Amino acid sequence: MALLEVNNLKKIYTTRFGGNPVQALSNVTFSIEQGEYVAIMGESGSGKTTLLNIIAAFDKPTGGDVLLNGRSIVTMSEREISAFRRDNLGFVFQDFNLLDTFSIEDNIFLPLVLAGKSYDEMNNRLKPIARKLEIDDILKKYPYEVSGGQKQRTAIARALITKPQIILADEPTGALDSRASAELLKLFDEINNEGQTILMVTHSIRAASHAKRVFFIKDGELFHQIYKASMTSEEMYQKISDTLTMIATGGVRNE
Amino acid sequence: MSKLFYPKLAVNNIKKNSKTYIPYILTCIGAVMMFYNMCFLAEVNDIGYLSDSTSLRQILFFGAVVIGIFSFIFLFYTNSFLVKKRKKEFGLFNILGMEKKHIAKIMFFETLFTSLVSIVIGILTGILLSKLMVLLLFRLISFKIVFGFEIPIKAVLYAIFLFAGIFTINLVNNIRQVHLSKPIELLKGSNVGEKEPKTKWLMATIGALCLGYGYYIALTTESPLAALSLFFIAVILVITGTYCLFAAGSIAVLKILRRNKKYYYKAKHFISISGMIYRMKQNAAGLANICILSTAVIVMLSTTVSLYVGMEDVLRTRYPRNIIVSVYNVSDEDAEKLDAIIKEQTEKANTVQKNVARYRSIYFNTIQNGASFTLNRSGSYSSQDIAAVIFMTADDYNEMENKSISLSKDEALLYTLKGNIPGDTLDFDGFKLTVKERLDSINIEAKVSSVLFNSYCIIVDDMDTIRQIYASISGTDGNMGERSYYYGFDVTGDRHVQINLVRVLNEELNKLNLDGYTEGSEISRESFYTLYGGLFFLGLFLGLLFIMATVLIIYYKQIAEGFDDKQRYEIMQKVGMSLREVKKAIHSQILTVFFLPLVAAVIHIAFAFKVITKMLAIFNLTNIPLFAVCTAITIIVFAVFYTAVYMLTARTYYKIVS
Numbered sequence: 001m002a003l004l005e006v007n008n009l010k011k012i013y014t015t016r017f018g019g020n021p022v023q024a025l026s027n028v029t030f031s032i033e034q035g036e037y038v039a040i041m042g043e044s045g046s047g048k049t050t051l052l053n054i055i056a057a058f059d060k061p062t063g064g065d066v067l068l069n070g071r072s073i074v075t076m077s078e079r080e081i082s083a084f085r086r087d088n089l090g091f092v093f094q095d096f097n098l099l100d101t102f103s104i105e106d107n108i109f110l111p112l113v114l115a116g117k118s119y120d121e122m123n124n125r126l127k128p129i130a131r132k133l134e135i136d137d138i139l140k141k142y143p144y145e146v147s148g149g150q151k152q153r154t155a156i157a158r159a160l161i162t163k164p165q166i167i168l169a170d171e172p173t174g175a176l177d178s179r180a181s182a183e184l185l186k187l188f189d190e191i192n193n194e195g196q197t198i199l200m201v202t203h204s205i206r207a208a209s210h211a212k213r214v215f216f217i218k219d220g221e222l223f224h225q226i227y228k229a230s231m232t233s234e235e236m237y238q239k240i241s242d243t244l245t246m247i248a249t250g251g252v253r254n255e
Numbered sequence: 256m257s258k259l260f261y262p263k264l265a266v267n268n269i270k271k272n273s274k275t276y277i278p279y280i281l282t283c284i285g286a287v288m289m290f291y292n293m294c295f296l297a298e299v300n301d302i303g304y305l306s307d308s309t310s311l312r313q314i315l316f317f318g319a320v321v322i323g324i325f326s327f328i329f330l331f332y333t334n335s336f337l338v339k340k341r342k343k344e345f346g347l348f349n350i351l352g353m354e355k356k357h358i359a360k361i362m363f364f365e366t367l368f369t370s371l372v373s374i375v376i377g378i379l380t381g382i383l384l385s386k387l388m389v390l391l392l393f394r395l396i397s398f399k400i401v402f403g404f405e406i407p408i409k410a411v412l413y414a415i416f417l418f419a420g421i422f423t424i425n426l427v428n429n430i431r432q433v434h435l436s437k438p439i440e441l442l443k444g445s446n447v448g449e450k451e452p453k454t455k456w457l458m459a460t461i462g463a464l465c466l467g468y469g470y471y472i473a474l475t476t477e478s479p480l481a482a483l484s485l486f487f488i489a490v491i492l493v494i495t496g497t498y499c500l501f502a503a504g505s506i507a508v509l510k511i512l513r514r515n516k517k518y519y520y521k522a523k524h525f526i527s528i529s530g531m532i533y534r535m536k537q538n539a540a541g542l543a544n545i546c547i548l549s550t551a552v553i554v555m556l557s558t559t560v561s562l563y564v565g566m567e568d569v570l571r572t573r574y575p576r577n578i579i580v581s582v583y584n585v586s587d588e589d590a591e592k593l594d595a596i597i598k599e600q601t602e603k604a605n606t607v608q609k610n611v612a613r614y615r616s617i618y619f620n621t622i623q624n625g626a627s628f629t630l631n632r633s634g635s636y637s638s639q640d641i642a643a644v645i646f647m648t649a650d651d652y653n654e655m656e657n658k659s660i661s662l663s664k665d666e667a668l669l670y671t672l673k674g675n676i677p678g679d680t681l682d683f684d685g686f687k688l689t690v691k692e693r694l695d696s697i698n699i700e701a702k703v704s705s706v707l708f709n710s711y712c713i714i715v716d717d718m719d720t721i722r723q724i725y726a727s728i729s730g731t732d733g734n735m736g737e738r739s740y741y742y743g744f745d746v747t748g749d750r751h752v753q754i755n756l757v758r759v760l761n762e763e764l765n766k767l768n769l770d771g772y773t774e775g776s777e778i779s780r781e782s783f784y785t786l787y788g789g790l791f792f793l794g795l796f797l798g799l800l801f802i803m804a805t806v807l808i809i810y811y812k813q814i815a816e817g818f819d820d821k822q823r824y825e826i827m828q829k830v831g832m833s834l835r836e837v838k839k840a841i842h843s844q845i846l847t848v849f850f851l852p853l854v855a856a857v858i859h860i861a862f863a864f865k866v867i868t869k870m871l872a873i874f875n876l877t878n879i880p881l882f883a884v885c886t887a888i889t890i891i892v893f894a895v896f897y898t899a900v901y902m903l904t905a906r907t908y909y910k911i912v913s
Contacts, residue, residue, distance in 0.1 A: 058829065079833050086831025097826045101533035106525070111830050113525045119516040158830070 002031035009064035011050050024050040025220045037192040039200045039211035047220040052201045056168050057081045086111050090159025094171035096151040098143040105139040108157045129157050149180030169200040173207050185210045209237040265364035282807055286326040287377025287418050293319035294410035295385045314789040327421050329804050334425040336811050349438040359430045370422035396788030452536040455503040462499025469493035473866040478639045479707050482869035502539040527844035545805055546852035550859045552801045553889050559794030561885035562787045565878050573875040574776035576743030582771025585740040596763045604756050606748040614655050614699050615738040619644045627682035630728045642709040646721045652714045662716040670694040674709030686727035753777040806900050813904040817911030824912055849901050
């Protein structure tokens with residue numbers, strides 16, 4: 001059974017004053033297996049963030065279903081969703097979403113504290129993660145005292161510490177310089193090699209070229225997908241680039 | 256560009272910021288109204304009909320000054336809050352090509368409009384309310400209502416000048432702030448990442464010391480007259496302590512809590528403690544303000560209410576009998592004549608004397624040191640060792656109490672009105688008396704002095720002994736004149752009878768050419784009502800003003816925090832916090848933050864209670880249970896009101912956050 005199944009997902013936004021409804025997603029279907037590393041690419045407004053928001057249960061779809069481990073997240077109640085999100089999903093956002101009121105350490109602890117874990121357990125979980133992400137010397141600092149790369153690594157640590165089924169990353173390199181981006185992508189590769197499933201939304205070709213599979217989304221529809229298989233990142237980069245050019249120049253749907 | 260461009264833009268800006276501007280304008284109107292009304296009362300002609308109008312006018316004028324100063328501080332504070340919120344807007348104007356000169360122009364028109372609206376509406380509502388104010392005041396001071404309506408031009412001018420001044424200063428300050436900052440700083444505005452505050456141990460220690468010493472003064476001051484002068488010092492110490500402790504102490508406490516891992520890493524505490532630490536720096540001053548204002552409201556209301564409610568007690572303490580004749584330096588024949596006159600006049604007035612207290616005594620103002628007394632030569636009344644010593648002869652005592660005791664030359668009976676004399680030997684600068692007996696009761700009225708300082712009544716065998724004692728402590732030949740005569744009694748007649756009797760007796764005293772006077776509770780009732788009613792009115796008025804200020808500080812805080820917190824709670828929800836948990840966390844945090852000042856205020860009151868009762872004694876109020884009840888009721892009413900305000904504004908907060 002696939003880890004994540006997305007079936008016939010639809011999302012229509014209606015404006016408040018009864019204007020024309022906007023179809024953000026129309027009939028999106030795909031599935032992701034345990035241990036995969038998937039990137040979703042598309043231009044601004046293509047619906048990729050809407051897709052991620054629905055998978056993360058931040059938003060409800062107009063139609064269709066999302067199953068994680070065979071369980072539908074669309075029909076869950078508000079209270080169930082919070083706990084479900086906390087226990088099964090890890091998030092990495094473009095703008096980090098760290099809280100200035102907490103130290104780096106406390107930011108990472110936040111989901112565990114919400115889950116009611118003891119301090120000792122949290123601390124035991126944190127140590128190996130902090131070492132791997134090289135943030136063990138800034139744990140006592142505050143988000144406004146550290147660099148963007150360090151902030152994003154903190155966010156990854158916060159996502160990893162709950163041992164989630166899947167990590168959802170929304171433009172994780174969007175606010176980083178090229179060096180920090182490269183480090184982050186290397187980190188994602190490592191995490192994925194250890195068996196962590198990752199779903200990433202991005203419009204950076206560099207970022208997508210690290211994924212094992214890339215979906216292309218256009219006008220709310222899944223347009224195309226390519227597998228990395230045995231390609232190097234450079235070859236993958238070239239292929240993605242070609243595909244994007246084809247999509248942009250109005251290429252015919254490739255089945 | 257149209258000439259009306261800037262005024263129009265200014266009006267639009269005010270409309271767009273109505274969520275913060277409407278409360279601000281309402282506050283301005285309220286302040287103008289209250290200030291005008293106080294000035295009005297201090298100037299109005301109606302009050303001239305009162306017998307004691309000068310002291311009332313003084314109280315009211317004092318009130319106007321307090322309101323003026325307070326309005327200035329408070330409007331300055333709220334205005335700076337408004338500008339902080341709007342910096343981003345001005346930054347945008349700046350970037351879109353407006354010069355700072357133009358922004359200043361917009362600000363000028365905004366200030367012009369708000370101040371015009373506030374001053375005009377404020378004075379108009381003030382004028383409408385002024386008649387009501389006079390009626391309320393006159394009701395409180397039990398004075399007959401006067402008809403007519405007047406608008407003292409002086410009061411109107413005072414209000415216009417004061418508030419025009421305040422608005423001008425605010426405008427200048429706003430322009431200065433915008434002028435000094437770069438566009439990018441304006442754009443970032445209030446969004447600058449704030450660092451976690453450091454624990455300021457020095458400040459916390461100073462705060463604790465100030466507060467401790469203030470409390471110590473309040474608890475250890477025994478003499479009412481000393482209390483009057485020390486209270487002010489204690490108030491300043493406590494205010495300083497409150498500011499320091501809110502600024503530094505709260506952060507210290509929160510950090511200690513955070514260090515306790517078991518406590519801190521619980522979902523509820525985790526979010527609220529970190530939020531409070533983060534916010535404490537910007538909030539400490541606001542919370543300390545709320546605390547001090549709340550304390551002031553409770554103290555003012557409870558004291559003035561209890562003085563007013565306890566008026567009968569006050570009159571009875573001040574005038575233990577309806578009619579009191581006290582005469583100094585009275586010879587035996589004069590005393591007899593006086594008795595006859597009083598008897599004749601009471602009969603003439605068709606009333607009967609009751610509860611007669613009549614004695615002859617001589618009074619020394621001394622400094623007490625254990626059991627030895629020396630003359631108080633400085634004439635100062637503020638020292639804690641002052642003791643009033645009242646001497647009576649055994650004959651007078653026997654006559655008064657209907658007893659037949661006899662004393663030898665070095666023996667004395669001692670009755671303590673207030674204070675404590677250790678041992679059985681009294682020493683008057685070398686002249687020694689042995690206490691034969693300590694009396695449990697005596698029919699004399701010296702409560703007035705005994706409220707203020709230690710007082711003893713000493714009975715010796717005859718005048719000769721008293722003269723020797725006087726010679727000993729004064730170092731003279733003992734010529735101190737005759738004893739004074741106190742004759743107090745209650746009468747059955749009504750108000751007019753009593754007032755008339757007092758007047759007649761005073762005339763008779765004059766005819767006899769005696770150094771003395773007659774006084775009565777009825778004749779003083781009016782001036783007591785004027786004074787205490789005036790104070791009560793002022794207490795209500797200022798209490799209302801301070802409450803208004805407290806409400807506004809709370810409201811602005813909630814709004815400011817709401818905008819700050821919106822993003823934080825969104826993030827927390829993304830990480831897996833349910834809406835219910837969010838609400839719970841918000842609730843626990845705001846509850847702590849807002850009820851902390853109230854709790855601190857109640858603690859202040861508890862410590863101040865004793866020293867306030869001492870001061871009320873100067874105003875002749877010795878009924879401590881009454882004051883306790885008034886304080887308790889004031890606190891409860893205030894707490895209910897505070898809770899209501901908190902809940903109303905908390906709702907606004909939830910709306911912003913979710």
